Amino acid sequence: MSWDTVIGLEIHVQLATKTKIFSGASTAYGAEPNTQACAIDLAMPGTLPVLNKQAVNYAIMFGLAIDAEIGQVSAFERKNYFYPDSPKGYQTTQLERPIVGRGNVEIQLADGSSKNVRIHHAHLEEDAGKSLHEGNFNSNFSGIDLNRAGTPLIEIVSEPDMCNAEEAVAFARKIHGIVTSLGICDGEMSQGSMRFDVNVSVKPSGSETLGIRTETKNLNSYKFMEEAIKREVERQIDVIEDGGTIAQETRLYNGDTKVARSMRSKEEANDYRYFPCPDLLPVVVSDEEVAELRRNLPELPDARQARFVEQYSLSDYDAGILSSDAAMAKYFEAVTSACNNAKLAANWTMGELSARLNNEDISIANSPVSAEQLGGLVTRIADNSISGKMAKEVFEGIWAGEGSADDIIEARGLKQVSDSGALEQMVADVLTANQAMVDDYISTDEAKRKKKLGGFMGKIMQASKGQANPQQVNQILAQKLNDLL
Ligand code: ADP
Ligand code: MG
Numbered sequence: 001m002s003w004d005t006v007i008g009l010e011i012h013v014q015l016a017t018k019t020k021i022f023s024g025a026s027t028a029y030g031a032e033p034n035t036q037a038c039a040i041d042l043a044m045p046g047t048l049p050v051l052n053k054q055a056v057n058y059a060i061m062f063g064l065a066i067d068a069e070i071g072q073v074s075a076f077e078r079k080n081y082f083y084p085d086s087p088k089g090y091q092t093t094q095l096e097r098p099i100v101g102r103g104n105v106e107i108q109l110a111d112g113s114s115k116n117v118r119i120h121h122a123h124l125e126e127d128a129g130k131s132l133h134e135g136n137f138n139s140n141f142s143g144i145d146l147n148r149a150g151t152p153l154i155e156i157v158s159e160p161d162m163c164n165a166e167e168a169v170a171f172a173r174k175i176h177g178i179v180t181s182l183g184i185c186d187g188e189m190s191q192g193s194m195r196f197d198v199n200v201s202v203k204p205s206g207s208e209t210l211g212i213r214t215e216t217k218n219l220n221s222y223k224f225m226e227e228a229i230k231r232e233v234e235r236q237i238d239v240i241e242d243g244g245t246i247a248q249e250t251r252l253y254n255g256d257t258k259v260a261r262s263m264r265s266k267e268e269a270n271d272y273r274y275f276p277c278p279d280l281l282p283v284v285v286s287d288e289e290v291a292e293l294r295r296n297l298p299e300l301p302d303a304r305q306a307r308f309v310e311q312y313s314l315s316d317y318d319a320g321i322l323s324s325d326a327a328m329a330k331y332f333e334a335v336t337s338a339c340n341n342a343k344l345a346a347n348w349t350m351g352e353l354s355a356r357l358n359n360e361d362i363s364i365a366n367s368p369v370s371a372e373q374l375g376g377l378v379t380r381i382a383d384n385s386i387s388g389k390m391a392k393e394v395f396e397g398i399w400a401g402e403g404s405a406d407d408i409i410e411a412r413g414l415k416q417v418s419d420s421g422a423l424e425q426m427v428a429d430v431l432t433a434n435q436a437m438v439d440d441y442i443s444t445d446e447a448k449r450k451k452k453l454g455g456f457m458g459k460i461m462q463a464s465k466g467q468a469n470p471q472q473v474n475q476i477l478a479q480k481l482n483d484l485l
Contacts, residue, residue, distance in 0.1 A: 001241070002205040005233050006213070007168045008160035010197040011175055012153050013185045014127065015058045021126050021152035022049030022092065022280075029191050033132070037146035043088040049279055055152035056283060057293060058184035059099045059124050062154060064294050065178050066119055068103030072285050074124070076277040085129035085144050093125035093155075095274050099283065100154070105178070106302070107170040108320055117171050118159040127151040148192075160199065160210065165229040169222045172196055173324055177301040180326035187327070188363060189220045196225055200232045202240070211236070212246040216253050217263070224255030231260055304329055312342035321350055327365045328354075338375020341382045348378055352395055369398045377405040384418045384469060385409065418469040420476070426468060427476045430460050442484060453477065 020027055023040035040047045063070045075097045078090040100122035108114050129149040133142050156175060162168045176194060180187040187193060196219045201211035216232060219225045231253070236246050253260045299307070301323050308319035308329075322332045328349065335345040353374060357364055377394055380386050386394060386409060397408035409415055417423060431438055434456075441452050453474075460473050 003202045003233075003237050004205050004207070005163050005229075006160045006201045006203065006210055007162040007164070007229065008199040008213075009156075009158045009162070009168060009171060010199070010215075011156040011158075011172070012127075012195045012197075013062075013156065013175070013179050014193045015055050015152040015154065015184055016186050017052055017054045017058065017152055019052060020150035021052050021055050021124070023150055025150065027151050029188075031147055033143065033145035033147060035147065037129070037149055041087075041146055041150045049092065051280060051283065052152060055124060056099065056285070057289075058152075058182070059122065059154050060285065060290060060293050061182050061184055061297060062122060062156075062179065063100035063103065064290070064297055065182055065300055066100075066103035066105050068119060068122070069101035070285065070290055071097055071099045071101055072287075072290075073097060073282050074099040074285075075282045076124075076280045077274045078277050079272045079274055081272060083128055084142075085131050085146070086149065087129075087146070091125060091128065092277055092280070094123035097282075098123035099285075105158075105171065105174055107167065107174050109166060109170060112317075115161075115167065117161045117167075120157045120159050122154045122156040125153050125155060127153050160201075160213075165226045165233075168198060168229055169226050172222060172225060174301065177324040177326065181298060181300050181304070181329075183298065183326075187325070190361060190363070192220060195220050198225060198229055198232075200229055200236070201246070202233060202236045212248050214246065214249050214251050216251045216260070219253065219255075221255060224253060227255065227258065228253035228260065235260070301326075312336065312346070314342060314346055318346050318350065322346060325364070327363065331364050331367070331371050334371030335375045335378065338372050339378040339382065341378055344378045344382055345375065348374055348395075352392070356399065368401065369395070373398050373404055380405050380409060384416060386414055386416050387466075387470060389466070390414045390416060415467065416469050417464055417467045418472060420472065423468055423472050423476055426464055427460055427473060427480055430456065430463055431480060434459060438481075438484065441481060449481075453481075456481075 017027060019025060020041065023038050025038040025041055026036045028036065040049060060070055074094055076092050077095045079093050079095070080090040082089060098121045102121065103119040105117045105119060106114050107117055127148050127150065129144055129146040131142055132145055135141050158171065162171055176187055179185040185193055197215055197217045198219060199213045199215045201213035203209060203211040214232060216228045219228055232251070239246060247265060249265045250263045251260060252263045304323035305319045308314050308323050309316060314322070323329050332345060332349045335349055336342045339345055353367065353369060357367060362368070377391060377398065380394070381388070381391050393412070394405050394408045394414065397412070398405060402408050402411070437455060441449060444452060456477055457470070457473065460477065461468055461470065
């Protein structure tokens with residue numbers, strides 16, 4: 001029996017406002033616990049929330065970017081539940097009248113096709129604090145850090161339109177690209193600025209009825225999302241094929257230990273007793289305000305992709321990758337302007353640099369290799385000063401903080417020899433010193449000669465301590481041997 005997978009995402013995006021959604025406390029990341037929680041965030045009796053206008057504008061900008069209906073009157077509600085890191089005893093959120101209504105997001109897939117994912121809505125809400133579990137053998141304790149309490153979020157809810165992990169990841173990346181391009185979120189996933197909840201179900205192939213879904217919460221990397229989806233799909237199919245049924249539940253996936261487990265059952269709908277928040281007036285947005293925000297929307301990933309193809313003659317695919325992330329796009333353009341070679345700049349940004357950043361889990365905005373430095377390296381590759389192999393060594397040097405490409409080439413004596421006179425001499429010397437190899441080459445039949453070239457190349461590169469320009473040596477060598485036949 002074959003199965004179809006159905007996936008819908010709920011994405012929490014932290015808005016990059018300076019202060020919280022209902023208070024003037026700072027939202028900066030990484031401060032000492034509880035130094036950025038004011039009386040409102042602590043839910044002191046008698047305090048009243050004041051809505052942050054910037055958060056509302058950011059949410060509207062997101063709505064405009066996905067062609068959504070903007071809720072001209074939206075309203076806040078209280079979602080009641082107990083959580084140790086939420087002193088109010090409820091979350092202020094939106095339910096019946098969200099700020100952003102139905103919209104659409106187009107995703108590109110590896111096979112070149114694209115697909116539309118419908119957005120059900122996006123609403124404004126506040127984040128909770130954090131429970132910190134610390135301790136050692138002798139003492140274990142949990143503390144509450146309320147610095148994050150009241151940080152503005154939009155929660156983006158998709159329709160169940162994705163049918164495998166690749167599509168879900170492409171969608172997540174696209175949302176990341178949109179919110180970072182808009183500048184409404186810093187996109188730092190490792191700091192929790194974007195968190196993904198993945199709803200997954202399976203159904204017999206072709207069936208119209210959706211299966212029962214589980215929700216895996218709080219994934220904050222694309223890799224973990226992909227793993228979590230693949231494992232959950234397998235688990236559900238196993239359960240059903242063994243005659244069982246799927247329990248509608250909330251699950252957790254630990255990307256470090258690769259362990260997935262159930263967190264809580266969702267079989268009976270939670271009764272959150274939503275009701276309109278009496279402390280906050282409905283949010284009314286005028287046509288003029290929306291029009292003003294629309295006029296000032298920055299360049300979005302799709303438009304940037306088209307521009308990259310046009311301006312830098314990149315392939316659709318390369319332009320798509322480079323424009324999908326605002327920080328990556330900015331980096332690429334800075335490398336290009338430093339070296340004037342878009343193709344090589346694209347290759348190095350997407351290749352060596354991205355691979356290294358991924359490996360070390362560093363975002364491109366915090367890259368130890370600056371765009372100017374990478375541009376300097378690309379310049380030396382393009383003008384043949386260094387070979388591809390040397391370039392990797394130079395890149396390592398820049399990464400390790402040894403300075404610019406030119407500094408490292410100088411310090412390590414890495415200059416490539418491209419002077420044709422010097423190379424001619426080098427090749428001639430190697431041929432003279434290896435007469436037996438030359439005789440063997442001449443007496444071999446033509447079909448097998450090609451293979452023997454490698455032996456000469458090795459000796460010449462060795463003689464030049466790896467500094468001879470290999471393309472040039474190849475040409476000179478072929479010419480000289482040909483002359484001997
Ligand atoms: P709830 O009201 O319980 O939160 P929603 O209908 O709002 O449920 O859906 C929450 C998320 O789950 C949405 O992203 C939606 O696309 C997704 N979803 C709903 N049904 C399914 C299903 N059968 N399989 C996979 N995802 C689903
Ligand atoms: Mg929901």
